[in-house]
Amino acid sequence: MRADNPASHAAFAKAAEYIDRKPLVSNRRSLSWITDHVCRIVEQPAPLWWWIATVCFGAVAALTPAMLTYLVATGVGVWGLNVPVCWAWDITNFVFWIGIGHAGTLISAILFLTRQKWRTSINRSAEAMTIFAVICAGIFPAFHVGRIWFAWFLFPIPNANAIWQNFRSPLLWDVFAVSTYFTVSLIFWYLGLIPDLASLRDRATTRLRQMIYGILAMGWRGSNRQWTHYEKAYLILAGISTPLVLSVHSVVSFDFATSIVPGWHTTIFPPYFVAGAIFGGFAMVLTLLIPFRELYGLHDLVTDKHIDNMCKITLLTGSLVGYAYSMEFFIAWYSGNPYEIYAFMNRAFGPYWWAYWAMITCNVIAPQLFWFKYCRQNPWVVLALVMFPNTGMWFERFVIIVTSIHRDFLPSSWGYFSPTWVDITLFIGTIGLFVFLFLLFVRFLPMITIFEVKNVTPEADPHHHGEHDSQGHASHPAPAKAHA
Amino acid sequence: MSQNESNLHGLGAEFPSAASLMHAAEKVRDSGFRKWDVYSPFPIHGMDAAMGFKRSRVSLFSLLGGITGLTTAFALIYYTSALNYPLIVQGKPYFALEPSMPIFFELTVLLTAFGTIIGLLLLTLMPRLHHPVFNWDRFKRVSDDGFFLVLEAADPRFEKGASRRFLEELGGTHITEIYQDPDPFPHPARPETQGHA
Numbered sequence: 001m002r003a004d005n006p007a008s009h010a011a012f013a014k015a016a017e018y019i020d021r022k023p024l025v026s027n028r029r030s031l032s033w034i035t036d037h038v039c040r041i042v043e044q045p046a047p048l049w050w051w052i053a054t055v056c057f058g059a060v061a062a063l064t065p066a067m068l069t070y071l072v073a074t075g076v077g078v079w080g081l082n083v084p085v086c087w088a089w090d091i092t093n094f095v096f097w098i099g100i101g102h103a104g105t106l107i108s109a110i111l112f113l114t115r116q117k118w119r120t121s122i123n124r125s126a127e128a129m130t131i132f133a134v135i136c137a138g139i140f141p142a143f144h145v146g147r148i149w150f151a152w153f154l155f156p157i158p159n160a161n162a163i164w165q166n167f168r169s170p171l172l173w174d175v176f177a178v179s180t181y182f183t184v185s186l187i188f189w190y191l192g193l194i195p196d197l198a199s200l201r202d203r204a205t206t207r208l209r210q211m212i213y214g215i216l217a218m219g220w221r222g223s224n225r226q227w228t229h230y231e232k233a234y235l236i237l238a239g240i241s242t243p244l245v246l247s248v249h250s251v252v253s254f255d256f257a258t259s260i261v262p263g264w265h266t267t268i269f270p271p272y273f274v275a276g277a278i279f280g281g282f283a284m285v286l287t288l289l290i291p292f293r294e295l296y297g298l299h300d301l302v303t304d305k306h307i308d309n310m311c312k313i314t315l316l317t318g319s320l321v322g323y324a325y326s327m328e329f330f331i332a333w334y335s336g337n338p339y340e341i342y343a344f345m346n347r348a349f350g351p352y353w354w355a356y357w358a359m360i361t362c363n364v365i366a367p368q369l370f371w372f373k374y375c376r377q378n379p380w381v382v383l384a385l386v387m388f389p390n391t392g393m394w395f396e397r398f399v400i401i402v403t404s405i406h407r408d409f410l411p412s413s414w415g416y417f418s419p420t421w422v423d424i425t426l427f428i429g430t431i432g433l434f435v436f437l438f439l440l441f442v443r444f445l446p447m448i449t450i451f452e453v454k455n456v457t458p459e460a461d462p463h464h465h466g467e468h469d470s471q472g473h474a475s476h477p478a479p480a481k482a483h484a
Numbered sequence: 485m486s487q488n489e490s491n492l493h494g495l496g497a498e499f500p501s502a503a504s505l506m507h508a509a510e511k512v513r514d515s516g517f518r519k520w521d522v523y524s525p526f527p528i529h530g531m532d533a534a535m536g537f538k539r540s541r542v543s544l545f546s547l548l549g550g551i552t553g554l555t556t557a558f559a560l561i562y563y564t565s566a567l568n569y570p571l572i573v574q575g576k577p578y579f580a581l582e583p584s585m586p587i588f589f590e591l592t593v594l595l596t597a598f599g600t601i602i603g604l605l606l607l608t609l610m611p612r613l614h615h616p617v618f619n620w621d622r623f624k625r626v627s628d629d630g631f632f633l634v635l636e637a638a639d640p641r642f643e644k645g646a647s648r649r650f651l652e653e654l655g656g657t658h659i660t661e662i663y664q665d666p667d668p669f670p671h672p673a674r675p676e677t678q679g680h681a
Contacts, residue, residue: 031629164564168576173586180590184597199627218611222626226608227527232540233604240593251586451526
C-alpha cells in the first residue's frame with residue numbers, strides 16, 4: 001500500500017522525526033547532482049595528485065613483473081623458502097590478498113540480500129578492490145608451482161602424460177574456487193556497471209568517449225523491459241555469490257586443515273578464515289575509501305554513517321577472529337595431544353613470538369577502540385586504526401603458515417625462515433599493482449554506483465512495493481489526480 | 485532523421501518523477517497497449533506490476549546453467565578419476581562424494597553465473613547498440629534524471645492523434661514523434677510500402 005493521502009503523510013512525517021534515521025545521501029541532493037558528481041571524476045582532466053600517485057604506484061607495480069622475470073629466469077631458489085618451510089611468503093601473500101577480496105563480495109552480495117541500503121555508495125569500489133586483490137593473489141600460487149610453464153597442468157586438459165588432476169586434493173579445489181570466484185566477481189561487477197556506463201555514454205562530449213562507453217554499455221537504455229530482467233539477474237548473482245564468497249576462503253583453509261600438520265589440522269579453520277577475510281577486507285575498503293572520499297569531495301555519498309557502519313563490522317569480525325585465536329589454544333590444550341600443544345606454545349613463545357604478538361595486537365586489541373564513538377566518527381582516526389588490521393591480517397597468515405611448519409616432527413630438520421630481497425620486493429610490487437589498478441579504476445569508471453544511490457534517495461521512495469517495505473512513506477506526494 | 489510516416493517508431497512523453505511515470509504506466513497497461521515501454525534512470529519498484537509484467541524468466545536460464553555445472557563437475561571427476569585413469573592416491577577411493585563437493589559447488593556456481601548472464605542478454609536483446617529512442621534528443625537524460633514513456637507505432641491501438649491526446653491526459657510533457665533511421669540499404673525487391681499501421 002502506498003500512503004498517498006495527506007493525513008497518513010503527516011503521521012509518517014511525525015513518526016520519521018522520532019526515528020530520525022540519517023539519510024544515506026546527505027544534503028538532499030538531486031538525481032542529476034548524483035550523476036554529475038560521480039561522472040565528473042571520470043570526465044574532468046585528472047588532478048595533479050592523480051598523475052603523481054599513478055606514476056609512483058605504477059613504478060612500484062613494475063617491480064612485480066621485474067621480480068617474476070628474475071624468479072623465472074633464475075629459479076624458485078631466489079625465494080627464501082626451503083625445507084622444512086616450503087610454504088612461506090608466497091602462500092602468506094596469496095591468502096592475504098584473497099582475503100582482502102572478500103569484503104567486496106560481502107558488501108555487494110550479502111548486504112544486498114539482507115537489504116542493507118547503505119551498501120550502495122561503497123559496493124562499486126569494494127568490488128573493484130576484490131577483483132584487483134584476486135589478481136594480486138593469483139600471482140603467488142601460479143609462480144609457486146616452480147615451473148610456471150607447466151601451470152596448465154592445474155586444469156583438466158588432456159596431456160601427454162595421460163594422467164589427470166587429483167580431484168581429491170584441496171590444492172585442486174583451490175584452483176577451481178579461486179578461478180570461479182574471480183570470474184563470478186568480474187561478471188557481477190560488470191553487470192552493476194552497465195547502467196552507469198550508459199550514464200557516461202549519454203554525457204560523453206567526444207566521439208571516442210561515446211563509442212567506448214557506448215560499446216561497454218551494450219546499448220543499455222534504462223527501459224523497464226530491461227530493468228525487470230536486470231534486477232532478477234542481479235539478485236541471482238548476489239544469491240550465488242553469497243555462498244561462493246564463504247566457500248572460497250573455506251576452500252583456502254582446507255589447504256591447511258585437511259593436512260595432518262599440528263597447528264593446521266583444525267576444524268575451526270573455515271569459519272575462522274572467512275571472519276578474518278572479511279575483517280581484513282573491510283579494513284582495506286576503509287583504507288581506500290577514506291582518502292578518495294576526501295580527494296573527490298564525496299562526503300554526501302559516502303557519509304560518516306557509512307564509515308561508522310564499516311567500523312562496526314571491523315570491530316565484530318576482529319572480535320570473532322580474537323575468539324578463534326583463543327579457541328585454537330583451548331582446543332590444543334583440551335585435546336591433550338602433546339604435538340598440538342607444542343605447536344601452539346611454539347607459536348606464541350617460540351622463535352616467531354614477535355609475529356604472533358604483532359598479530360594479537362593488530363587484530364584483537366587495536367580494533368577494540370572502535371567501541372568508542374569518537375574513534376568511528378573521525379575519519380583520520382579510522383584510517384590510522386585500520387592500518388592495524390591491514391598489517392595484522394598479513395601477520396596472521398604468516399603465523400599460521402610458517403610457525404606450524406618450521407619445526408616439524410623431526411627436530412633434526414627444524415629450521416627458521418627468513419625472506420630474501422626477492423620475497424620482499426615482490427610483495428611490495430603487488431601492493432603497488434593493487435593501488436595502481438585502483439587508481440586507474442577511479443579515473444576511468446564511475447567509482448560509485450550511480451543508479452543504486454539514486455534508488456535510495458527520497459525521489460525513488462514512493463515506489464516501494466508492498467513486499468519490500470510496509471511503511472513506504474512518501475516524501476513527495478504523488479500527483480493528486482493520478483491516484484486511482 | 486527521416487520524417488517519413490513509415491519510419492515512425494512511436495510517441496515519446498516525458499514525466500516529472502518516478503511516481504507520475506508509474507501512475508501513467510498503470511493507465512497505459514489498463515488501456516490495453518502491448519507495445520510500449522517506460523524508461524528511467526533506476527529500476528522503479530512496483531513498475532513491473534504497473535506494466536503488467538509477470539516474473540522475469542532469467543531464473544530459468546540460471547537453473548539450466550546450474551544443472552549443467554553440476555553435471556559437468558560430476559562427469560569430469562568421475563570420468564577422469566574413476567574411469568579413464570584410476571590412480572590410487574593416499575589410499576583414497578577413486579570416486580567419493582565428500583572430496584568432490586567443493587568442485588561440484590564451484591562449477592555449479594560458475595555455470596549458474598554464465599546461465600544468468602546469457603539469459604539476461606537474450607531476454608533484453610543486448611547488446612544492441614542502436615535503438616530508435618536514441619534519436620530523441622531529450623532521451624539522453626534517461627541515465628540522469630529523465631523519466632520517459634514511449635507508445636510504439638507498431639501497436640494496433642496506436643493512432644497518432646489519439647495517442648498524443650492520451651499521453652497528454654496522462655500528464656506527459658514534451659510529447660515527441662520518434663523516428664527510426666531510414667534503412668541505409670533498402671532491399672530492392674521490397675520497396676518501402678509496408679510499415680504504416
